[in-house]
Amino acid sequence: MRYSKTHKAETRTKLIETARAITKKGGFSSTGVDALMSAIGMTGGAFYSHFPSKQALFQAVIEDEIRNSSEMLAGEQNASGEQLEQCLRNYLSTFHVLHPEEGCVLPALGGEIARAEPEVRGAVEKGLRQVQKAWANRLDDPDAAWAVIAQCVGALVLSRAVETERTRKEIITSTRKAIQKSYFSQEK
Amino acid sequence: MRYSKTHKAETRTKLIETARAITKKGGFSSTGVDALMSAIGMTGGAFYSHFPSKQALFQAVIEDEIRNSSEMLAGEQNASGEQLEQCLRNYLSTFHVLHPEEGCVLPALGGEIARAEPEVRGAVEKGLRQVQKAWANRLDDPDAAWAVIAQCVGALVLSRAVETERTRKEIITSTRKAIQKSYFSQEK
DNA sequence: GTCTATATCTAGATAGAC
DNA sequence: GTCTATCTAGATATAGAC
Numbered sequence: 001m002r003y004s005k006t007h008k009a010e011t012r013t014k015l016i017e018t019a020r021a022i023t024k025k026g027g028f029s030s031t032g033v034d035a036l037m038s039a040i041g042m043t044g045g046a047f048y049s050h051f052p053s054k055q056a057l058f059q060a061v062i063e064d065e066i067r068n069s070s071e072m073l074a075g076e077q078n079a080s081g082e083q084l085e086q087c088l089r090n091y092l093s094t095f096h097v098l099h100p101e102e103g104c105v106l107p108a109l110g111g112e113i114a115r116a117e118p119e120v121r122g123a124v125e126k127g128l129r130q131v132q133k134a135w136a137n138r139l140d141d142p143d144a145a146w147a148v149i150a151q152c153v154g155a156l157v158l159s160r161a162v163e164t165e166r167t168r169k170e171i172i173t174s175t176r177k178a179i180q181k182s183y184f185s186q187e188k
Numbered sequence: 189m190r191y192s193k194t195h196k197a198e199t200r201t202k203l204i205e206t207a208r209a210i211t212k213k214g215g216f217s218s219t220g221v222d223a224l225m226s227a228i229g230m231t232g233g234a235f236y237s238h239f240p241s242k243q244a245l246f247q248a249v250i251e252d253e254i255r256n257s258s259e260m261l262a263g264e265q266n267a268s269g270e271q272l273e274q275c276l277r278n279y280l281s282t283f284h285v286l287h288p289e290e291g292c293v294l295p296a297l298g299g300e301i302a303r304a305e306p307e308v309r310g311a312v313e314k315g316l317r318q319v320q321k322a323w324a325n326r327l328d329d330p331d332a333a334w335a336v337i338a339q340c341v342g343a344l345v346l347s348r349a350v351e352t353e354r355t356r357k358e359i360i361t362s363t364r365k366a367i368q369k370s371y372f373s374q375e376k
Numbered sequence: 377g378t379c380t381a382t383a384t385c386t387a388g389a390t391a392g393a394c
Numbered sequence: 395g396t397c398t399a400t401c402t403a404g405a406t407a408t409a410g411a412c
Contacts, residue, residue: 027300029215029217030217100302106346107298107345110299110345110349111215111295111300111345112215113349114288121349121351124349125349125350125351128349128350129355143361143362143365144362144366146343146358147343147363149342150342150346151335151338152338154337154338154340157299157302157341158294158337158338161294161312161316162313163306170334171334171338174333175335177331177335178329178332178370179335
C-alpha cells in the first residue's frame with residue numbers, strides 16, 4: 001500500500017488538532033474546508049476521505065475540545081482547593097483572553113454550539129457536568145460550582161468583546177477577585 | 189418624489205430592528221442579506237441603498253443592541269436594589285435562554301463581536317461600562333459588578349450550549365442562587 | 377489517501393430599468 | 395427607493411486520475 005496503516009488516523013488527528021485552534025480563533029462556519037486542509041499541507045478534496053461533511057468535523061472538534069478541557073479542569077483536584085485556584089488564575093488570565101486558539105471552546109464557539117445538532121450539545125453537557133461535579137466537591141456547594149463556571153466563561157466573552165486593554169484586564173481581574181472573596185477567603 | 193421623506197429612515201429602522209432578532213437567533217455571518225431583506229418584504233438589491241456593506245449593518249445592529257440593553261440595565265436603578273434583583277431574575281430565566289432573538293446580544297453574538305472591527309467593540313465597551321458603573325453603585329462594589337455581569341452572560345452561554353432541559357434550568361437556577369447568596373442576603 | 381478539476385450552490389455586491 | 399438580473403468570489407461536495 002502507498003500509505004502506512006496508521007497514516008489515515010494520523011492525518012485525521014492532525015486535522016482535528018489544527019481545526020480546533022483555527023476555528024476557535026476565526027469561528028467555525030466562517031472557516032472553509034480548503035483553509036483547514038491547507039493548514040495541514042493538503043488540498044480540500046482530501047477532506048472527504050476523513051469526514052462525510054463539514055458538520056461532522058464540527059462534532060469531532062467539539063468532542064475533542066470538551067474531552068480535553070474537562071479532563072484538565074475536573075481531573076486531579078486535591079482536597080486543598082489549591083489546584084482549583086490555580087485553574088481559575090490560568091483561565092482568568094490576559095493570555096487566555098488574547099489567545100482563543102489555545103483556550104476554552106465555550107467562550108469562542110458557544111454561539112455556534114447553541115445552534116448545533118443535539119449530539120454536539122450532549123457532549124458539551126457531559127463534559128460540563130464532570131467539571132461541575134468536581135468543583136462542587138472542592139467548593140462544598142453545587143450551586144457555587146455552576147456559578148463559578150459561568151463567571152469564568154462570561155468573563156472571557158466580555159473581555160474579548162471590549163476594545164481597550166484596560167477594560168479587558170479590569171473585567172478578568174475583578175472577576176477573579178470576586179470569586180476569591182465569595183468562595184475562597186474566610187470560611188472553609 | 190415617489191417615496192415620502194421619512195420612508196428611507198423608516199425602512200432602515202425596520203431593517204435594523206428585524207436584523208437584530210434574526211441574527212441573534214441564527215448568527216450574523218451565517219445569515220444572508222437576502223434573508224434579512226425578505227424578512228422586511230424587500231429584495232436583496234435594496235439593501236445597498238441603506239448600508240454600504242453587510243459589515244456596516246453589523247455595526248449598526250450591535251450599536252442598537254448595546255444602546256437598548258444598557259439603557260434597560262443601567263437606567264432607572266433605585267437605591268433599594270430591588271430593581272437590580274428583578275433584572276437578574278429576568279436575565280437568568282428559562283424564557284431568556286430559549287429566546288435569544290429577544291434577549292441580550294452578548295451571549296448570542298459575543299464570538300462574532302470578538303472578531304469584529306474596533307468600532308464595534310468600542311460601542312460594546314461603552315455600554316458595558318455604563319451597566320457596570322450603575323451596578324457598582326447598587327452593590328457598593330466595583331469588582332462585584334463585573335463579576336455579576338460575567339455570571340449572567342456566562343450562564344446564558346452555558347445554558348444554551350447544553351442539551352437537556354434539566355441542565356439548562358440547573359445552570360441558571362444555581363447561578364441565580366449563588367448571586368443572591370453572595371451579594372444580596374445578610375449584609376447591605 | 378491525496379491530488380486536480382469540476383459541478384453545484386450560495387453569498388456579497390453592482391448595474392440599469394422603473 | 396426598490397426591483398430584476400447579473401457579476402464575481404467563495405463555499406461544500408463529488409469524480410476520476412495517480
